[in-house]
Amino acid sequence: MRFSIYRYNPETDEKPYMKDYDVDVVEHDCHMVLDALLAIKNHMDDTLTFRRSCREGVCGSDGMNINGKNGLACTLSLDSMKEPVVIRPLPGLPVTRDLVVDMTQFYEQYDKVQPFLQNSDPLPAKERLQSPTDRAKLDGLYECILCACCTTSCPSFWWNPDKFVGPAGLLQAYRFIADSRDTEMDERLADLTDPFSVFRCRGIMNCVDVCPKGLNPTKAINHIKELMLEKSV
């Protein structure tokens, strides 16, 4: 099976280029895209650089652009892949080397939404309780693994990575806005009312299309907008 992989080493290459590899996927027992990448690295070209860790879609390390669509290399089967399998780094972020991108801008936007529980009420004796109904509101929000597939597929993030929080950050923002144990909803919403943080989302829905966990950031973003509207009138 043929793979065309983006290569760039800023220390030795003037500009990026695509390199082809023919992998015997049967001999190397490759089922997923990540298996093929590991076969290339271990048996053909040990200079190929990429991130990976858990190999089962939990850690979110191996987000990359595969045949034009962002996804996790470890959860995408080779069976359905069109040849040559074109693999590039996540778009919109600076490339550190080969398939490794600098995630600083992504994490800075994540940091902006203060992704932790805030509660100004006095500490309870044991723990802050939550009804099953309120807990259910967090389903579809807390599962995000921060692989950055959604944010780096969003044109609004490509044009304004310093100002638009992006789908992953906004999904996390709504995860805490919707949490019945968090008392800072008004402050969290107020921090997002500028024209860029939330409102640069134009509902393109690339984020929904690529999310490897099947989450819906656009829905969460629309809930944030609706809450802002409710608070404004």
Add this chain to the structure above:
Amino acid sequence: MVKSVMSVSRQGIRDWLIQRVSAVVMAIYSVCLIGYFLKHPHFDFLDWHALFAQTCVKVGTLLFVLALLFHAWVGMWTIFTDYVKPFVLRLICHGVVFFTLVSCFLWTLEILWGVNQ
């Protein structure tokens, strides 16, 4: 001090609302006008003149044009902030769009109120 949605810059939600409200105004006007034309298939200059001589049609059309101009302003502002990064160039683009839209509004006023009974 506790911040609230009301107390900080609300340009984001204001623009978002403008686009939605103006879209509804334009949709209502367009449906009404198309409906009127369908009911009056043989429409000549005198009918056209009589229609736009009515104050309610003038006000409705003015509302439609205002909605269109606001919608266009928010859209163009978004496009320029996305694609035109040098500040001075962006300011010039905003200025050109602003004066074009204001001119369109004044021209609309002149045309609409130039139709006499």
